[in-house]
Amino acid sequence: MSFTTPDNLRYSKSHEWVRVEGDEVVIGITDYAQDALGDVVYIELPQAGTSLTAGATFGVVESVKASSDLYAPVGGEIVAVNAALEADQSAINGEPYAGGWMLRIKADGSEDDLMDAAAYAAFVDSIAH
Amino acid sequence: MLLRTPLYEKHLAYGARMVEFGGWEMPVQYSSLLDEHHAVRQSAGLFDISHMGRFVVSGPDAEAFLQHIATCDVSAIAVGQSNYGLLCRPDGGIVDDIFIYHLPNEFLVVVNASNRAKDWAWFHEHASGFTIQLDDRSDQWAMLALQGPAAETLLNQTEDVQADDLAYLPFHGVALCRLFGVEALIARTGYTGEDGFELFFAAEHAPALWDALLTIGVPGSVKPCGLGARDSLRFEPCLALYGHEISDTINPYEARLGWVVKLDKGDFVGRERLSAIKATGPARRLTGFEMVGKGIARGDYAVQSIEGDPIGHVTTGMPAPTLGKMLGMALVPTALSKEGSEFDIIVRDKPVRARAIKMPFYKARYKK
Numbered sequence: 001m002s003f004t005t006p007d008n009l010r011y012s013k014s015h016e017w018v019r020v021e022g023d024e025v026v027i028g029i030t031d032y033a034q035d036a037l038g039d040v041v042y043i044e045l046p047q048a049g050t051s052l053t054a055g056a057t058f059g060v061v062e063s064v065k066a067s068s069d070l071y072a073p074v075g076g077e078i079v080a081v082n083a084a085l086e087a088d089q090s091a092i093n094g095e096p097y098a099g100g101w102m103l104r105i106k107a108d109g110s111e112d113d114l115m116d117a118a119a120y121a122a123f124v125d126s127i128a129h
Numbered sequence: 130m131l132l133r134t135p136l137y138e139k140h141l142a143y144g145a146r147m148v149e150f151g152g153w154e155m156p157v158q159y160s161s162l163l164d165e166h167h168a169v170r171q172s173a174g175l176f177d178i179s180h181m182g183r184f185v186v187s188g189p190d191a192e193a194f195l196q197h198i199a200t201c202d203v204s205a206i207a208v209g210q211s212n213y214g215l216l217c218r219p220d221g222g223i224v225d226d227i228f229i230y231h232l233p234n235e236f237l238v239v240v241n242a243s244n245r246a247k248d249w250a251w252f253h254e255h256a257s258g259f260t261i262q263l264d265d266r267s268d269q270w271a272m273l274a275l276q277g278p279a280a281e282t283l284l285n286q287t288e289d290v291q292a293d294d295l296a297y298l299p300f301h302g303v304a305l306c307r308l309f310g311v312e313a314l315i316a317r318t319g320y321t322g323e324d325g326f327e328l329f330f331a332a333e334h335a336p337a338l339w340d341a342l343l344t345i346g347v348p349g350s351v352k353p354c355g356l357g358a359r360d361s362l363r364f365e366p367c368l369a370l371y372g373h374e375i376s377d378t379i380n381p382y383e384a385r386l387g388w389v390v391k392l393d394k395g396d397f398v399g400r401e402r403l404s405a406i407k408a409t410g411p412a413r414r415l416t417g418f419e420m421v422g423k424g425i426a427r428g429d430y431a432v433q434s435i436e437g438d439p440i441g442h443v444t445t446g447m448p449a450p451t452l453g454k455m456l457g458m459a460l461v462p463t464a465l466s467k468e469g470s471e472f473d474i475i476v477r478d479k480p481v482r483a484r485a486i487k488m489p490f491y492k493a494r495y496k497k
Contacts (some may be wrong), residue, residue, distance in 0.1 A: 038158060038161065038163075044424075062448070063162070064162050064166070064447050065357045067427060068426060069477075077380065
């Protein structure tokens with residue numbers, strides 16, 4: 001099984017992705033994470049304006065069989081939340097890197113210690129086999 | 130090393146995600162748990178359940194022996210019929226839940242995969258004084274479940290089922306049949322709350338029969354289903370899962386399985402204690418509940434009273450796919466097991482309100 005890992009993103013070991021857009025970053029969960037979880041049927045996200053610490057949990061995403069905490073890959077203040085996911089979570093499975101985005105953060109730190117696509121793909125490969 | 134069924138390679142070929150379950154490496158899902166769940170509610174799904182234990186009890190005392198260890202009335206199971214039963218400990222705890230099929234001259238007993246060794250030992254410990262023979266056919270036979278409202282129609286389309294014969298197989302009936310050239314026992318039993326069949330046949334035929342059953346009807350009529358859907362499908366009609374709603378430390382009255390205990394059938398292992406429990410009523414009891422607050426209850430989550438006292442735990446909880454609700458079952462003090470009672474489920478360290486509701490959540494649609 002192979003999973004998509006777009007080159008323009010950076011990745012955490014807890015399977016979140018980060019897309020840098022100026023001084024803001026967009027966060028979601030990876031293709032590998034959505035596949036491992038199965039059909040997502042429930043999500044809890046924080047409110048815009050909340051401050052996040054890198055590495056802390058910021059929400060939860062659940063499928064019929066499993067529940068998985070979401071970890072902030074970078075810290076900062078949340079400037080936007082993908083509210084559409086509250087009613088319909090299908091984008092998390094269907095397009096995890098696009099419509100499945102979760103938070104937009106004004107980052108207060110660097111994302112340099114996250115993995116690039118090649119490193120993350122190798123990481124996924126090492127845990128999947 | 131995890132055990133594998135004769136269909137292990139097939140599961141990989143069909144794209145299953147494999148997980149550990151009761152010491153076995155089993156498919157949890159193929160495409161999507163939800164698609165598999167809905168396929169069984171609406172049409173048909175095929176499950177490999179070869180991991181379950183299959184013991185054959187024969188000999189002149191076979192019925193008396195089973196009557197001695199099971200809580201149900203084995204003498205009431207006619208040849209060609211089957212029934213649900215429990216093995217109970219002398220203290221009332223449940224060793225396992227089982228299905229007993231009465232075949233000509235012998236009984237087939239299906240037990241949980243995770244309890245195979247424990248049950249086998251239990252059978253032997255209680256066999257003294259009975260002239261019986263015990264055979265473990267678990268490895269020689271494969272076991273498949275074809276479940277869903279379309280199962281009968283689809284099976285009747287196969288060339289050698291002797292077509293309409295299945296219409297005459299009653300609920301819990303069991304018969305010998307020929308399916309795609311393979312001799313098989315077919316029973317109108319299952320674990321999904323839908324009409325459906327369970328098949329027993331020589332393990333060597335498993336890969337061929339698996340493929341054949343997935344091609345009946347139009348493409349996609351029968352969907353391969355994993356343990357994920359098996360769990361959500363049994364959860365909605367509130368069928369017990371060993372290790373969750375029932376265990377060595379949970380008795381049948383706590384688990385609302387008093388209807389499986391026939392105290393007036395004569396003596397059996399556990400009867401004395403079970404009579405006493407029934408007389409006083411259990412202190413705790415299984416209840417169904419719906420989340421009132423936001424959150425999903427999961428197995429083993431703590432339950433506390435509105436006042437904040439610990440009162441029990443969740444046995445199973447999940448979003449129920451057919452009902453679209455966040456539901457669960459929990460063991461709580463009997464007074465709080467009544468419909469309408471409220472308590473809190475501790476979801477990620479926070480109390481979330483839940484309300485006791487009627488069980489089952491989904492009314493089984495068996496062919497009667």
